[in-house]
Amino acid sequence: MNAPRSTMLARLLAAALPGLAALVLPALAIAEPAPDLEAGRQTFESVCAACHGPTGRPDPENPTVKALDPQPADLSDPLFNSREPAEDWQIVVTHGGQALGLSATMPSQVAALDEQQIRNVVAYAKTLAPGSASYPPGELNFFLPIRTKKAFPEDEIVWKSRLTERDGADVWRNVLEIEKRFGKRSMGVVEVIHEDDGTDAEITEVEVGAKTVLHWNLARRSILSGAVVVAFPTDGDASDEVIPYLAYGRLFDERWMFQSSARLILPVDDVDTGEAEFAGVVHYRWTKWPRRVFPALEFTAAVPFEDDGGDSVQWTVVPQLRFGLTRGAHVALSLGAEIPLSDQSYDTRWHLSLLWDFADGSFFKGWR
Ligand code: HEC
CATH class of the missing domain: 1.10.760.10 (Cytochrome c-like domain)
Incomplete structure (x- = not known):
């Protein structure tokens, strides 16, 4: 049964509130004497x-x-x-x-x-x-979170693995993501998704998309991007999905970075079975040296368009660590645990992501 549009809107808004609050918070001054x-x-x-x-x-x-x-x-x-x-x-x-x-x-x-x-x-x-x-400045290129979408356009290859523990079988999901900048402020992306549930191991989906920076403000240290991704499942019966999203990033001061994103997952065959997904993360960047370990705390909320009458918004919390592996951290690793806060079908999801910013040079540069 479809939820009345007004309740759906109210639920979407409730889930988006933390992100909206961050948008309107006053900018904290970043203390720097003006350069001569x-x-x-x-x-x-x-x-x-x-x-x-x-x-x-x-x-x-x-x-x-x-x-x-x-x-x-x-x-x-x-x-x-x-x-x-x-x-x-x-x-x-x-x-x-x-x-x-x-x-x-x-x-x-x-x-x-x-x-x-x-x-x-x-x-x-x-x-x-x-x-x-007319190019977005690198000051606004924040750390890659596990679930929240980034606003900054990248030249990057990312490997992501996710292990979902549920009673019975564990499911592995591996993603290879290739991101390439084009134009002054845009980026194309291709993702190949492989899943292994213990019985079947196969490529289940290919995603293609583009992202562009809509607005940034270096003085306020904020950036906003819009993107559209199209997902093509390899299973002929599954619906293609169109996934538009907005991604926002903001540096509160030299140490605290905030990022949030709002995605709509729209199955082409039946849009009503889609959902909205909100995510927000705070990274604590305690030093300017990139080859260090940085903690972050992330929250997500998935809101199905159709209200099944129950506790349908799914909340998770994702504590995580980022490890800068090379001297400039153009190769970096993140590890995180995604813990359901509501009634979900899995116990815990373990995340690993390894990124290589190939614009900064070979994968093998800067390890020693
Ligand atoms: C002896 C020659 C030399 C001098 C003098 C020199 N540089 Fe460089 N600089 C280089 C080289 C070579 C590279 C490239 C290093 C690499 O790619 O591994 C470089 C790279 C850089 C970079 C790029 C860093 C990055 O993130 O890729 C900056 C910025 C830079 N230099 C600024 C300066 C400034 C400012 C000065 C003066 C204070 C200066 N350089 C003096 C040779 C020099």
Whole structure:
């Protein structure tokens, strides 16, 4: 039986409230003295330009540059310049490339420049790709949660495994996800889903989708994206699904990141049997060093469109840990336990996800 539209709307709203509350909370100030760009330019020209070129674009004909291996980064490339958070660049300039798994050819300035000078020169380096203002900034690329959808577009390969324990049999679900950026603010995604319930082990679904950043605000540290994914089950009898979602991310201060997403799962054959899914997560980023362990707490609510009269909203809580594996954490692992808070058909779900941000280099870079 269909729930009256008004009750359904009320239930959807109730589940979405935590996310909405976060949207309207006032921005907490992120304390940072304003960088001096003119001082930064002078430092750049005297210290960095020899390798990176005065415009940020290394001159391949220059003998100093020719002798370098690897070649210096092209700081004038808007995609490259925008995707790297200034904080990571401060680490690289302070401690040298190897601090984040890059080459030691990028020299440490810890003896030559003080903290403020480094902040100035990095702020100036950030201005060297004028077009980068139309790309979402890497400051808004938050940690990958287990259930909540991310807002930031990625060049990433993610392996996800989920073990569902239910009385009788355990079910494994493995997902290979390939995400590739296109345009200034968009990303395409392909997912292949494999399931093994002890009797059958097969590819059960392929998903294809695209995501685009709708809005961001670097001063408020917030980002909002919209996406559409289409799921094609391999079982001919199962319905294809259209899955639109919104994903929001917000940094409350330097340490607390909040992300939330709202998805609709719409079976093409019978939309009424679909559901809405809300998820929200808080990560505690206690250090700027990426190769550390970070805790997070996530909640999800699944709201079926059809009210079966019972306690139909399914709530879960997902405590989880993120492990930065390489020096720059372009390879990272998350482990989590998804615990039902309402009457659900399973006991616990164990999650593992391994991500490789391939724009930051080979999988094997930066482990030592
Ligand atoms: C001796 C040459 C040299 C000098 C001097 C130098 N760099 Fe670099 N820089 C490099 C090289 C080489 C790389 C690429 C490292 C890699 O890809 O492994 C690099 C990479 C970088 C990156 C990219 C980091 C990333 O996340 O990929 C930034 C930012 C940077 N340099 C900024 C600076 C600034 C600012 C200065 C001046 C304070 C400076 N560099 C001075 C050679 C140099």
